Amino acid sequence: MNLFQQYGQQMTRRYFFKQGSHALGWGALAALAANEGGIAGSSAFGADAAAANIRKTLAHHATKAEHVIYLHCVGGPPQMDLYDYKPVMQDWYDKDLPDSVRKGQRLTTMTSGQARFPIAPSKFQFKQHGQSGMWVTELLPWTAKMADDLAFIRSMNTEAINHEPAITYIQTGNQITGRPCLGSWMSYGLGSLNDNLPMFVVMVAKPTNTEQVQAISARLWQSGYLPGEYAATSFRNAGDPILYINNPPGVPSDIRRKTLDGLNQLNELTAQEIGDPETRTRIQQYELAFRMQSSVPELTDLAKEPESTFNLYGEAAKKPGTFANTVLLARRMVERGVRFVQVYHNNWDTHANVAGRLPDQCRDVDQSSYGLIQDLKQRGLLDKTLVIWGGEFGRTIYSQGGLSKTNYGRDHHPRCYTIWMAGGGIKGGIIHGETDDFSYNIVKDPVHLHDWHATILHLMGFDHERFTYRTQGLDAKLTGVEEAHVINALLA
Numbered sequence: 164m165n166l167f168q169q170y171g172q173q174m175t176r177r178y179f180f181k182q183g184s185h186a187l188g189w190g191a192l193a194a195l196a197a198n199e200g201g202i203a204g205s206s207a208f209g210a211d212a213a214a215a216n217i218r219k220t221l222a223h224h225a226t227k228a229e230h231v232i233y234l235h236c237v238g239g240p241p242q243m244d245l246y247d248y249k250p251v252m253q254d255w256y257d258k259d260l261p262d263s264v265r266k267g268q269r270l271t272t273m274t275s276g277q278a279r280f281p282i283a284p285s286k287f288q289f290k291q292h293g294q295s296g297m298w299v300t301e302l303l304p305w306t307a308k309m310a311d312d313l314a315f316i317r318s319m320n321t322e323a324i325n326h327e328p329a330i331t332y333i334q335t336g337n338q339i340t341g342r343p344c345l346g347s348w349m350s351y352g353l354g355s356l357n358d359n360l361p362m363f364v365v366m367v368a369k370p371t372n373t374e375q376v377q378a379i380s381a382r383l384w385q386s387g388y389l390p391g392e393y394a395a396t397s398f399r400n401a402g403d404p405i406l407y408i409n410n411p412p413g414v415p416s417d418i419r420r421k422t423l424d425g426l427n428q429l430n431e432l433t434a435q436e437i438g439d440p441e442t443r444t445r446i447q448q449y450e451l452a453f454r455m456q457s458s459v460p461e462l463t464d465l466a467k468e469p470e471s472t473f474n475l476y477g478e479a480a481k482k483p484g485t486f487a488n489t490v491l492l493a494r495r496m497v498e499r500g501v502r503f504v505q506v507y508h509n510n511w512d513t514h515a516n517v518a519g520r521l522p523d524q525c526r527d528v529d530q531s532s533y534g535l536i537q538d539l540k541q542r543g544l545l546d547k548t549l550v551i552w553g554g555e556f557g558r559t560i561y562s563q564g565g566l567s568k569t570n571y572g573r574d575h576h577p578r579c580y581t582i583w584m585a586g587g588g589i590k591g592g593i594i595h596g597e598t599d600d601f602s603y604n605i606v607k608d609p610v611h612l613h614d615w616h617a618t619i620l621h622l623m624g625f626d627h628e629r630f631t632y633r634t635q636g637l638d639a640k641l642t643g644v645e646e647a648h649v650i651n652a653l654l655a
Contacts, residue, residue, distance in 0.1 A: 221352045226624035227588025227655075228549035229356075230497045231349060232504045234490065234532065235551075236524075237330065237377050238512030241558035241573050242581040243602040244285045244521060247317050248298035251600045252284035252560065256568070260561045264601050271324055273514065273563060274574040280561035282601075283571035286518060295592045302525035305533035311592035312536055312545075313583040314653050318596020318605045321556055321577045321612050326377050326512070329555035329577065333612050334383050336641045343387035343632075345616070346503035348641050349623055350393040351386075352630060357500030359458035361396035364501055366493070368486040369400055370510040372523035379507050388634040391444040395505065398492070400484030404463050409456060416456075462495055476534035479527075487531035494538050497548055511554055514563050515572035528552075536585055545586040549622055553582025560601045579605050588622040590655045613647035621649045 243249050260280040274280070288301045293310030306313075323329035328338035335342040343351070350362035365384045370376070384395035398404045410419050434442040465472075465481070472491065473480050480487035486508050493504040508528060513520055532552060539545040557580025558573035565571070579598045585591060597607035617627040620641060627647060631638040 221630075222624035223626045223629060224624055226353065226622075227547070228619070228622040229353070229547040229587075230502055230504075230544075231346070231549045231551065231587070231619070231623075232490070232493045232497065232506070232535070233345070233551045234506050234508065234528070234553075235330075235334075236511045236528070236554040237379060237507050237509045238326065238375075239329075239554040239556045239558055239575060239580065240511050240524070241285075241513055241517065241521070242317070242579070243558070243560055244287055244517065244573075245300050245303065245525075246298065246315060246581040246583075247579075247598055247602045248289045249284070249560070249600055249602050250289075252282055255282040255601075256284055257281045257566060260601065260603070264599065264603050266604070268578060269324055271575050274559070274561075277563075280559075281566050282560055283562035283566055283573065286569060286571075287521075293592055295594050297594055300525075302522055303529045305530040309533055309536050309585075312540070313585045313591060314589045315581060315583050315594045316596055316610050316615070316650075316653070317579070317581045317594065317598060318607065318609045319553070319557075319580050319582055319612065319615065320605060320609055323556065324575050324577050326555065326575075327380070329575075330379075330383060333555050335387065336613065336616055336643055340380075340382050341387055342639075343389045343393065343641070344384055344395075344505075345619065345641065346384060346395055346505055347386040347389050347393040348620070348630070349503045351389050351632070352623065352625055353502055355500070356502065359454045360462065360496065360499055360501050361455075362501065363393065363395040363503045363505075364398055364496055365395040365505045365507070366398045366489040367400060367507045367509070368489045368527075369484045370486070370508060370524065371527050372510055372520050374510060374516065374520055375512050375514070376509040377512055379509065384505060388639065389632060391441055392447050395503075398463075400489070404459055405455065458499075462499060463492065465491065472538070475538060477530040480531060480534075486527045487534070490531050490535045491538075494535060494542075494544075497539070497544060498542070513558065513573055515565075516570060517572060518570040539586060547587060549587025549589065549619065550585045551582065551619075552584075554580065556580055557602070560603055576603070578603060584653065588655050589653055593652070595650065595652055608652070610650055611647070613642045613645060614650055616642050617647040618650045618653060621654075 258281065260282060289298045290307070291297065292299050292307040295310060297310045297315055299307040299310060321329060321332060323332045323338050331340055332338045334344040346363040355362045367379055381397065384397070386394040396405065403409060410416060430442050430445055476491050477487050479485040480491045482488055486506070489506045493506060496504050510520065511524055536545065536550060539548050539550070556575055556577040559576045563572040563574045579602060595608055596605060596610055598604065599606050620627045620630060627640060627642045631640045
């Protein structure tokens with residue numbers, strides 16, 4: 164949407180005619196906007212029909228992924244301990260990483276001062292699974308069962324080497340904060356499927372092991388320069404899912420409705436006087452909050468779920484705040500029309516004690532991830548729901564700190580890592596990309612995160628080059644200004 168379209172949707176008749184001294188200029192502006200396909204045929208700039216027509220044209224082609232469930236493992240899962248099997252490394256135990264492999268690549272300050280970089284082969288066993296023959300660690304037996312449902316990308320890469328810029332980068336396409344995240348772009352482009360729930364929801368699951376959790380900032384799910392209505396609604400993992408939507412004690416629903424009507428009238432006066440789009444956002448948020456008073460309790464009440472559901476996801480799904488509980492809620496949200504559900508699962512930052520922490524992390528996510536995919540498939544939702552699992556970067560093959568045959572730590576590594584995707588137009592049972600024997604460099608089919616974003620947007624129905632938003636004189640887009648390509652090999 165360009166600047167004229169954005170402004171035209173928000174301007175009221177009263178504000179327009181109040182600016183009568185500039186009518187000739189506004190007429191020229193309307194003509195320019197019409198030439199760009201923006202508001203031609205609309206009256207007084209603010210007609211609902213014009214806005215609806217614009218919304219219909221945002222998708223450029225058929226949408227494969229009508230919903231997204233994005234399971235983000237905060238901290239960076241170690242790819243060589245999970246999916247990127249490197250048996251040759253057993254012969255390299257405690258030998259130094261060759262300079263010919265490192266190639267002078269950047270290190271974090273946590274290991275750059277080490278006297279040496281000893282190789283730490285994975286202590287975990289691997290087996291091949293599915294028709295693709297995907298190697299999967301013994302720590303993920305449930306995930307291994309669905310290897311043919313998943314597309315594994317073993318050649319993801321990024322420039323960011325520290326958590327905050329890396330998470331910001333993979334969520335928003337830029338290492339600098341203040342840009343819209345992927346969920347906001349989807350909400351903006353495709354709109355709502357349910358008037359009683361948000362378009363975009365975020366949940367932060369509590370890991371079983373809390374040895375080293377990372378801070379997760381709410382700015383990761385804000386809408387940036389997009390209108391505020393496209394920011395996520397955060398659901399809490401304890402107590403009321405959303406604060407302050409329930410009526411205070413002694414305030415009946417009819418009084419709340421009357422109060423809300425009064426606030427909306429005041430906000431409407433402000434909107435007509437000033438024409439600020441954020442005032443419209445405030446009105447919409449108040450109304451959505453009122454409707455969620457009935458929809459959210461129904462959504463989060465798992466009492467009507469059959470016992471077979473908990474057999475599928477695991478008993479942990481009954482405990483609020485667990486990863487299993489959040490992914491079950493994610494399925495329920497998708498069923499009810501939520502466009503984008505983001506789940507963050509913490510404590511994957513394994514600088515030390517991989518042997519002690521990684522099994523806990525995998526137990527948290529393994530059965531419930533399997534349950535989610537199978538549940539969506541059984542309900543006929545997987546074909547139109549894109550599921551994503553992965554972190555912001557990978558880990559090093561060399562050990563950080565102490566090294567033994569049974570335990571070690573791993574530092575951040577942005578040059579290659581593994582994620583998987585399923586459903587929503589993705590081809591299952593494939594392995595894309597290849598790394599060297601050290602899981603340090605990509606040797607085949609690299610996938611930069613901009614390429615990955617372009618592919619996700621394609622599944623949503625958008626040409627990433629044309630899906631832009633005019634801000635501060637620029638046609639901004641998720642994939643930025645550098646060249647990016649859709650990874651066609653991943654598409655069903």
